[in-house]
Amino acid sequence: MLITVSPAKRLDETEAVATGGTTPFFADDTATLAKTAVLKQPRKLEALMDISQALGKLNAERFKQFGSGEGEKQAIEMFAGDTYTGFDAASLDADAMDYAQDHLRILSGLYGLLRPRDVIAPHRLEMGTRLKTRRGKSLYDFWGDRIAKRLVAEAKDLGTDTLVNCASVEYFTAADRPALKLRVVTPTFYETKNGEPRIVSFFAKQARGAMARFICENRITDPAALADFNLGGYEHRPDMSAPDRPVFVRGEVDQDAA
Numbered sequence: 001m002l003i004t005v006s007p008a009k010r011l012d013e014t015e016a017v018a019t020g021g022t023t024p025f026f027a028d029d030t031a032t033l034a035k036t037a038v039l040k041q042p043r044k045l046e047a048l049m050d051i052s053q054a055l056g057k058l059n060a061e062r063f064k065q066f067g068s069g070e071g072e073k074q075a076i077e078m079f080a081g082d083t084y085t086g087f088d089a090a091s092l093d094a095d096a097m098d099y100a101q102d103h104l105r106i107l108s109g110l111y112g113l114l115r116p117r118d119v120i121a122p123h124r125l126e127m128g129t130r131l132k133t134r135r136g137k138s139l140y141d142f143w144g145d146r147i148a149k150r151l152v153a154e155a156k157d158l159g160t161d162t163l164v165n166c167a168s169v170e171y172f173t174a175a176d177r178p179a180l181k182l183r184v185v186t187p188t189f190y191e192t193k194n195g196e197p198r199i200v201s202f203f204a205k206q207a208r209g210a211m212a213r214f215i216c217e218n219r220i221t222d223p224a225a226l227a228d229f230n231l232g233g234y235e236h237r238p239d240m241s242a243p244d245r246p247v248f249v250r251g252e253v254d255q256d257a258a
Helices: 027-037 042-049 053-065 082-087 094-103 139-143 146-158 201-218 223-228
Strands: 002-005 104-108 112-114 162-166 183-185 188-193 196-198 234-236 247-250
Touching (some): 146 162, 162 223, 188 201
Parallel strands (some): 002 104
Antiparallel strands (some): 188 196, 234 247
16 A cells, blocks of 8 residues: 655754665656745745744745755655654664655655655745746646656555555645545544544644554555554544544543644
8 A cells, every 4th residue: 555644844954864865756846846936035935834934034045055965864854743753763673664665655845745765855835835836826736636646656566556645634635636546545533532532633643643654564455454553542433434534533631732
């Protein structure tokens, strides 16, 4: 199976641990986007991405440095958000990371689609950004069906017709096109609060990363086996699930972090 996850706003810009790496699929498209973004003043980036003045300046500088090699590292080391806390790549053994390189794909506003070991520059460009290019008024227009077609090609190479979507709606929308001729299975995670199940974004992101890890560690090929996922105290709930939407619920936990 293929697995998709979202990238992260929070980056780990410390010195890279791993050496080498692979080249992103859409390097030319990425360069085009970076050239478009570098023309934007910090204030314009602030407005486009709804970020602070400090982040606007930081990302304007990042786009100026794009292509210089400054700060580059593998994607799986660069991204440091909640999904990546759940995935915890640093503790995966080499075989599981090799499996992830072949089966795990990271959706990206700037890069389109990444493998874990693809080398990337520090950046922030969310998929929902309405950045005008020659292809349209948004990044969804820019990427069109390119991401979907690439995922189909990847699945064909692996001999699978199933994609497990552990990405957010914002990011998976870029892949969810008519060209995505794959079965899509979307695990959904709930927390119990006052006796009722509810989705808590912080925990759901971590759980999606943990599910991606679970698949890579166990080399899962049958979507039905996702029901065995129990990391972090989650339990499969057949009564709340559908064939392509397995639901997992966890008992009462400390909600302060939510």
